[in-house]
Amino acid sequence: MVTVGELQRDARRRLAEAGVETAALDARLIVQHELGLTHETLIAEPGLQVDQTGRDAVNASIARRLDHEPVSRIIGEREFFGRAFAVTRDVLDPRPDTETLIEQVLEIARLKDHLRIADIGTGSGAIIATLLAELGTALGTAVDVSGAALDVARLNATALAVEDRLEFVQTSWLEGVRGPYDVIVSNPPYIETSMIKSLSPEVARYDPILALDGGADGLAAYRAIVPQAFERLEPSGFLCLEVGARQATMVHELMTEHGFLDSGPIPTLRYDLAGHVRVVTGQKP
Ligand SMILES: C[S@@+](CC[C@H](N)C(=O)[O-])C[C@H]1O[C@@H](n2cnc3c(N)ncnc32)[C@H](O)[C@@H]1O
Structure with missing residues (x-):
C-alpha cells in the first residue's frame, strides 16, 4: 500500500522529469479522477491508503500522459x-x-x-x-x-x-x-x-x-x-x-x-x- 500523497508526488516527479510543464496540476487531476477524490480530500488527507487497483489506474493514466495525451482527454473533462x-x-x-x-x-x-x-x-x-x-x-x-x-x-x-x-x-x-x-x-x-x-x-x-x-x-x-x-x-x-x-x-x-x-x-x-x-x-x- 502507498499513500495518496506518495502516489501524487511520484506521478508529479515522473511527469516533470519527462518535461511536462503542468506536471503538478496534471498529476493532481489524474490522481483525483482515478481515485474518485476531491481536491479538498487530497489536501486534507495525504495519508489515505491506496490499494493496488487504485495505484494501477493512476499509473496507467500517467503512462498515457507521458505518451502526450492531454489530461482533459484522459479524465474526459x-x-x-x-x-x-x-x-x-x-x-x-x-x-x-x-x-x-x-x-x-x-x-x-x-x-x-x-x-x-x-x-x-x-x-x-x-x-x-x-x-x-x-x-x-x-x-x-x-x-x-x-x-x-x-x-x-x-x-x-x-x-x-x-x-x-x-x-x-x-x-x-x-x-x-x-x-x-x-x-x-x-x-x-x-x-x-x-x-x-x-x-x-x-x-x-x-x-x-x-x-x-x-x-x-x-x-x-x-x-x-x-x-x-x-x-x-x-x-x-x-x-x-x-x-x-x-x-x-x-x-x-x-x-x-x-x-x-x-x-x-x-x-x-x-x-x-x-x-x-x-x-x-x-x-x-
Ligand atoms: C477549432 S474547432 C472549435 C470547437 C469549439 N467551438 C471550441 O471552440 O472548442 C472547429 C470545429 O469546426 C468543425 N468544422 C470543421 N469543418 C466544418 C464545416 N465545414 N462546417 C461546420 N463545422 C465544421 C469541426 O468539426 C470542429 O468541431
Missing part, C-alpha cells in the same frame, strides 16, 4: 469559463483563449436582451452552452459538420440545463441554416495544413483533424463563413470570429470586403491574456 465540459476524441479540447470570445459576446449582450446566437463549428459546445448558461434569455443554434461532435455538444448542453434553448444542426458552415441571428460566433479550424504536423503531439495527435485544418493558408473556413454569416445576421448584428496568430488583419479585411463595419461600441479586436488578438468582430450595417 475540461473546465471552460468555470464549468465542466465532457471532452471526447471527436471534439477539440476547448482552450482557455476561447474564453475571449465569450467575454466579447457578453459585452454585446449588454446592448440587447433575448439574443439569438449561432455557433459555427460548435465541437464540444463549450462556446454556445456557456453563452446560454450566462444569458438566461438567449436562444442558440449549434452547428457542426461532425455528427459525433454534435452528440458531445448535446451532452454538455444537457449537463448545463440549456438544451431546451438550443437547436443542433449538422451541416457545413451555415448551409441550410436560415436564421436570422443577432450574433454569430465561431472558433473555426484555422491551422495551415502544412503546419499541423509540427504542432505539439498533444494537439497534432489528439485533436480531430477536422477541428484544426484551415486549408493551405489557414483561412479557408473564414472565406466560407463571412459571406454566409452576413446573409443570416439581422441588421446591426455581430459576427465574432476567433483567429490564430497573424490572422487578425486578413480576417478583418475579409469582413470589410463583405460589407461588415467595425463593431461600433464593441471592440473590433479583442486580445487574449497573452496580449494576442484573439477575436475579430464585425457589425452588419
